[in-house]
Amino acid sequence: MEKLVVKGPTPLKGEVTISGAKNAAVAILPATLLIDGVCTIENLPNISDIKISCEILRQLGAKITWNNEHSITIDTTNITTTKAPLDLTSKFRASYYIIGAMLGRKGEIEVGMPGGCKLGARPIDQHIKGFEMLGATVNLEKGTIYAKAKKLKAAPIYMDIVSVGATINVMLASVLAKGTTTIDNAAKEPHIVDVANFLNTMGADIRGAGTDVIKINGVEKLHGGCTYSVVPDQIEAGTFMLAAVATRGDLTLKNCITKHLESITAKIFEVGGNVEDNGDSIRVWCNKRPNNANIKTLPYPGFPTDLQPQMGVVLALANGTSVINESIWESRFQYTEELNKMGAKITAQGKTAFFEGVKKLYGAPVYSSDLRAGAALVIAGTAAEGETEIYNLEHIDRGYENIEEKFRKIGAKIERVKE
Ligand code: EPZ
Numbered sequence: 001m002e003k004l005v006v007k008g009p010t011p012l013k014g015e016v017t018i019s020g021a022k023n024a025a026v027a028i029l030p031a032t033l034l035i036d037g038v039c040t041i042e043n044l045p046n047i048s049d050i051k052i053s054c055e056i057l058r059q060l061g062a063k064i065t066w067n068n069e070h071s072i073t074i075d076t077t078n079i080t081t082t083k084a085p086l087d088l089t090s091k092f093r094a095s096y097y098i099i100g101a102m103l104g105r106k107g108e109i110e111v112g113m114p115g116g117c118k119l120g121a122r123p124i125d126q127h128i129k130g131f132e133m134l135g136a137t138v139n140l141e142k143g144t145i146y147a148k149a150k151k152l153k154a155a156p157i158y159m160d161i162v163s164v165g166a167t168i169n170v171m172l173a174s175v176l177a178k179g180t181t182t183i184d185n186a187a188k189e190p191h192i193v194d195v196a197n198f199l200n201t202m203g204a205d206i207r208g209a210g211t212d213v214i215k216i217n218g219v220e221k222l223h224g225g226c227t228y229s230v231v232p233d234q235i236e237a238g239t240f241m242l243a244a245v246a247t248r249g250d251l252t253l254k255n256c257i258t259k260h261l262e263s264i265t266a267k268i269f270e271v272g273g274n275v276e277d278n279g280d281s282i283r284v285w286c287n288k289r290p291n292n293a294n295i296k297t298l299p300y301p302g303f304p305t306d307l308q309p310q311m312g313v314v315l316a317l318a319n320g321t322s323v324i325n326e327s328i329w330e331s332r333f334q335y336t337e338e339l340n341k342m343g344a345k346i347t348a349q350g351k352t353a354f355f356e357g358v359k360k361l362y363g364a365p366v367y368s369s370d371l372r373a374g375a376a377l378v379i380a381g382t383a384a385e386g387e388t389e390i391y392n393l394e395h396i397d398r399g400y401e402n403i404e405e406k407f408r409k410i411g412a413k414i415e416r417v418k419e
Contacts, residue, residue, distance in 0.1 A: 001418075001419045002393050002416055002417065002418055002419065003389050003390060003391050003393065003416075003417055003419060004378065004390040004396075004403075004404060004415070004416055005387060005390075005414070006378065006381030006387070006390065006407075006412065006413065007387050007414075008247075008381060008382050008383055008386070009360075009384060010247060010249075010413060011248050011249035012240075012243055012244055012247045012250075012251055012411055013249050013251065013410060013411050014251065014410040015252045015410070016253050016254070017254045017255050018232045018236050018237045018255045019043070019046070019047075019233055019236055020043035020044050020229075020231065020233060021045070021191055021194065021230055021231050021233040021235070021236075022047060022049060022050075022235075022398075022399045023094070023189070024190070024194040024230050025049075025050055025053075026050070026053055026092070026097065027094060027097050027191065028041060028195055028228070028230060029053040029074075030056075030057070030097040030101040030172070031097070031101055031172055031198060032057070032074050032101075033060070033076055033098070033101040033104075034076075034105055034172065034176060034222050035223065035224045036221065036222070036224070037075070037077060037222075037223060038073060038074065038076075038077070038225065039074060039202065039224045040073045040227040041072055041227075041229075042070060042227060042228070042229040042230070043070055043229040043231075043232075045070075045233065045399075046069045046401045047397065047399055047400065047401050048397050048398050049092050049094065049398045049399060052088055052091055053092075053094070053095075055085075055088055056084055056085060056089060056098065057074065057076070059085045060079055060081055060098075060102075061076075061078050062076045076105075076224075079102075079105060079106060082102060082108040084098050084109060084111040084112070086112035086143075089112040089115075090112040090113060090115045091115050092114065092115055092398065093115065093122070093165070094114070094165075095111065095112070095115075096111075096114045096124055096127060096169060097165075097168060097169055098111050099127070099131065099173075100127070100131070100170065100171070100172030100173040102147075103131060103134075103147055103173045104172055104173050104174075104175055104176045105176075107148065107150065107152070108147070108148050109147050110145070110147075111144070112143060112144055113140070113144070118370060124165070126160060126161055126166035127163075127165060127170070130157050130159075130169065130173065130183075131149075131169075131170070131173055133157050134149065134152045134153060134154070134170070134177055134181065135153045135155075135177075136148060152174065154177045154180050154181040154218055156182045156184070157181065157183050159185040159186060159187075162185060162186075162187050162212075164187045164189050164191070164192065166187075167187040167192055167214070171183065171192075171195065171206060171209075171216060172199075175199055175206070175219065175222065176219065176221070176222070177216075179217075179218055180217050180218070181216040181218070182213065182215050183213070183214040184212070184213055185212055186212050186214045187299055188210055188299065188300050188301065189234075190210075190231055190234050190257065190260045191234075192209050192214075193210040196210075197209075198228050199222070201228055202222040202224070202226055203219055204216070204222060231257065232257055232260075234257070234260040234261060234304070235304060235372075236400065236401075237256040237260075237261055237282070238261060238306075238307040239307065239375045239379070239400075240253050240284075240406075241253065241261065241264055241268060241275070242264070242268075242311055242314055242379065243310070243379045244284040244285060244286060245271060245273040245314050246290075246310075246314045246317060246379050246382075247383045248289075249286070249410070249411070250283070250285035251283070251410060252281055252282070252283045253281060253284070254280070256281065257280070258278075258279070258282050261282060262301065263301060264303070264304075265277070265282075267295065267303060267311065268286075270293045271286075271290035271291045271293050271315075271318060272286065272290055273286035273290065289318065289319050289359070290317060290318040290357075291318060291320065292315065292320030292357055293315065293318070294325075295308065295315075295324045296324075296327055297324075297325070297326050297328050298327060299328070305326060305327075305329055308324060308332060308372070309335045309372045309373045309376035310372065310379055312324060312339065312346070312353070313339065313376050313380045315355040315357065316339050316344035316355055316358065316361065317359075317360075317361065319357055320357055321355065321356050321357065322354075322355040323352060323353070323355070324355070325352050326353070327351065332372075332373075333346075333348035334370070334373060335368075335369060335376050338366035338367060338368075338369075338380075339361070339366075339376075341365075341366055342380055343358055343360065343361050343362045343364075344358055344361060345358055360384070360385055362384055362385050363384050363385065363386030363388040363389075364389075365391065366380075366389070367390075367392050368393065368396055371396060371398055371400075372399075373395070374390065374392065374393070374396035375396065375400060375403070378403060378407060378412075381414070382414070
């Protein structure tokens with residue numbers, strides 16, 4: 001077992017290069033199943049979710065060549081089975097994209113129920129509704145999903161809930177379906193636009209991604225022969241922005257799209273931090289104790305749930321009382337118990353948490369309950385006085401590339417230690 005040992009407090013200072021977006025990459029990789037050919041994907045984050053995605057594709061028959069640790073060439077000419085490896089698909093959430101992509105490619109797929117961070121109930125009813133409206137039958141038996149369609153046919157689909165996964169999955173399934181599919185009440189996250197851009201580069205005809213109505217004009221075939229670079233990770237960028245504020249540091253983040261960071265920038269100004277938008281890089285600094293603020297997480301362009309725990313560290317240290325209302329996931333306050341072990345004063349009740357700001361946090365052994373909770377604990381450990389030990393690193397490694405190396409480069413005293 002491994003743990004991270006962080007000694008603080010350290011104001012983080014310097015430059016960080018942001019990696020490609022996990023949540024775009026985990027959809028773009030299965031999307032390659034829709035192509036009968038070869039393509040190259042660049043700017044992939046070097047994280048465990050990507051390695052598992054590649055292994056699932058390989059077991060379905062794709063040939064994958066690593067060009068370097070951030071780029072693969074993938075040949076999906078011969079997809080040899082419609083049974084996805086159950087042990088691997090149950091390891092992470094985004095394995096549900098295999099369903100949309102394989103319905104489009106083969107009209108059939110057998111896949112394990114998706115796993116991923118335990119954030120409360122994570123139903124996939126909107127995905128299934130979308131597939132059924134496109135003409136598929138979907139059955140769930142003993143933890144395995146069986147989806148089948150003789151021929152997918154375009155349909156108007158209204159999402160009852162704004163869902164990132166369901167929007168992308170229906171987009172994947174409808175790219176090769178005959179006619180025009182409309183997704184109403186679609187999610188608008190940057191990774192949705194990125195997946196649509198990737199598919200359009202390969203010959204799809206998707207319009208309106210990034211708005212709440214997406215139209216997909218079905219095409220006969222997607223072509224290979226293209227190279228695509230994954231969008232920079234909005235959530236990794238936001239994590240470092242909030243790390244700069246929590247540690248009263250000064251960071252410049254390179255390779256980011258500042259437009260995607262507006263809700264975070266607005267909150268940083270509200271708590272008294274500074275943000276300078278330099279086009280494809282952003283500088284964030286803070287030289288005083290943050291002010292209190294209230295947050296409600298919302299689908300994009302609202303404040304992202306995936307930055308709520310990192311913002312929680314800032315508010316735990318703020319001057320005054322703050323309230324966070326988590327409107328997406330029912331169990332995303334597990335990290336608050338860990339911060340309380342470090343001296344924070346947080347009371348979480350259901351989807352609301354009250355933060356009575358403290359002047360200092362103190363190092364303690366803490367456990368990461370999910371990916372973003374883990375990132376929040378790394379920030380907290382860097383801001384805290386003394387030594388923090390962070391356990392359950394498998395969550396962090398799923399979504400952050402070389403987290404300790406990136407933090408070390410900007411001054412953190414952080415080591416990965418084998419127990
Ligand atoms: C994606 O999850 C992200 N994961 C999550 O990031 C992120 O927290 C979430 O979107 C919200 O932004 C990936 O992209 C792989 P949703 P997803 O469908 O697609 C409900 C991280 O830390 N819902 O947008 O699974 C659902 O319960 C991870 O990187 C239904 O009711 O989220 C939730 O309350 C964690 N029925 C809300 O919608 C459905 O069929 C939004 O979920 C689907 C969702």
